[in-house]
Amino acid sequence: MSTSTAATQRNRQLWLAYAGGCLLTWLLFVLGVTEFQPGLWQFWEAMYQASLSLWPPMLLGLGVWPWLGWLNRRPRPLWELCALHLAGALLFGTAWQMLDYGMALCLFGNAHAQAMLAQSILWRALWGALVYLALLTAFSAVLNARRAKQLELAQVQAESALARAELSAISGKLNPHFLFNTLNSLIALTRKDAKAAEQGLLRFAGMLRYVLAEKREATERVALQEELAFVRDYLALEALRLGPRLRVSWQLDPQTLLDEIPPLSLQPLVENCVRHGIAPLPQGGEIVISAQRDAMTQALQLCVRDDGQGCEPGQAERQAQPGSSGGVGLSALRRRFALDFEGRARMQIHTAPGQGFRVDLWIPQT
Known part of the structure; x- marks a missing residue:
């Protein structure tokens, strides 16, 4: 009007x-x-x-x-x-x-x-x-x-304009964070296996198309299956470097694959599991990614967890706070959900020394 x-x-x-x-x-x-x-x-x-x-x-x-x-x-x-x-x-x-x-x-x-x-x-x-x-x-x-x-x-x-500006800043923070770490992985891979590095670069090019596709706005949504395809490419790239030390288990409800989430919601969580949970261990470990429907609210429930060393709960929460020196993906995601869903989305962290690291996301679909 x-x-x-x-x-x-x-x-x-x-x-x-x-x-x-x-x-x-x-x-x-x-x-x-x-x-x-x-x-x-x-x-x-x-x-x-x-x-x-x-x-x-x-x-x-x-x-x-x-x-x-x-x-x-x-x-x-x-x-x-x-x-x-x-x-x-x-x-x-x-x-x-x-x-x-x-x-x-x-x-x-x-x-x-x-x-x-x-x-x-x-x-x-x-x-x-x-x-x-x-x-x-x-x-x-x-x-x-x-x-x-x-x-x-x-x-x-004014608050809406501020929220959009903050969301744009957060999205811009996530993308370079992902690019920087993936390029580091490729550089490390070139020293071990040039052919595998070439395959990784081809897969990385496909991932870039997802990140930069249509210059997404901060408030845009993507289907869960698109984000999962992006995460699969990322894990395949990391598997070239880590080999059998990286094991992945998928527990996905097919009815949730068309649910909408903000782009780059899962990848930072998976990246944290690889970098802090799997890569430091000589024997490696397993990452479990699950998606299911909340029967009461019909919201999307996502879970990313690893069986790595974990950490103190207080340390994990400090890393997830905006402005922290570590856990850039966690802090950005927490702020992003708070702004984008007006407090209706939730992100919870569960960890303890020797018990791995787990992040649960609850994303409303209405």
């Missing part, structure tokens, strides 16, 4: 509410008169009196809204606001008197109009000030509500 359309709709709602308030006031006036003088004739007379008495303030009330808008165009000192509102109340009461006098002059003649003016001039001035104050209060409440809504919308837009 455009800004002009939204403003038109808000103004329409304002004047519909104003018309409803005028109608309610008119009905209360009629009911108040007929309560003391019941009867059909008295009812029609009450309607006539209500219409004759209330049309001037109802008409003048239409001008209070633009008057209030003009007053709020710039900040004003309190004494100036009080003086302007006093002038507005006097002008409102005077205009009411003039409209009453003009109507009486047209309907009943000059003598009756002057007599009515002499009798009601003080009461009209008092009622004019009271009605002006009531209209001013009501319109000020509407204006303040609109301002609060605009400020809230501006704050939400």
Whole structure:
């Protein structure tokens, strides 16, 4: 919805509410008169009196809204606001008197109009000030509500822009991190087996297409099966270097393969398992990657774990905090999920010395 359309709709709602308030006031006036003088004739007379008495303030009330808008165009000192509102109340009461006098002059003649003016001039001035104050209060409440809504919308837009900027920065942090470590693996492989390094470079080229495909936005999603294919290529590349020391077990629910996740969500976790859990051990180890559906919430549950040496739980959590010197993938992922899913996604780390390292992801699909 455009800004002009939204403003038109808000103004329409304002004047519909104003018309409803005028109608309610008119009905209360009629009911108040007929309560003391019941009867059909008295009812029609009450309607006539209500219409004759209330049309001037109802008409003048239409001008209070633009008057209030003009007053709020710039900040004003309190004494100036009080003086302007006093002038507005006097002008409102005077205009009411003039409209009453003009109507009486047209309907009943000059003598009756002057007599009515002499009798009601003080009461009209008092009622004019009271009605002006009531209209001013009501319109000020509407204006303040609109301002609060605009400020809230501006704050939400600013937070959204900040979140998008942070997500872009985090995505940019993950990609070079992956590229740097993979290139290091290829360099190490060239010293041992040039042919295997050549195969690794071809596979690495395919992986680059995934990383750089269509210059993905930070909030874009990919199917789980696409991320898994990328992880398989990465593990095949690492297997060229580690050989049989790297063992991988896949436990995937086929119903989850089309679920959507942020790109490069699994690869940093698998990379951490390879670098810190498998590579340091002479005998190597096993990485288990699982995906299943949460039966209650229908969310996607991912798990990446290894049977390596593990570490102290406190150390793992410190590495997963933004700004930590280690665990770049973990810290970036945790911040990314917090921003991208507004706190609905979860990432939990389970580890202990000698018990491997495990990361559980819970990603909503709605």
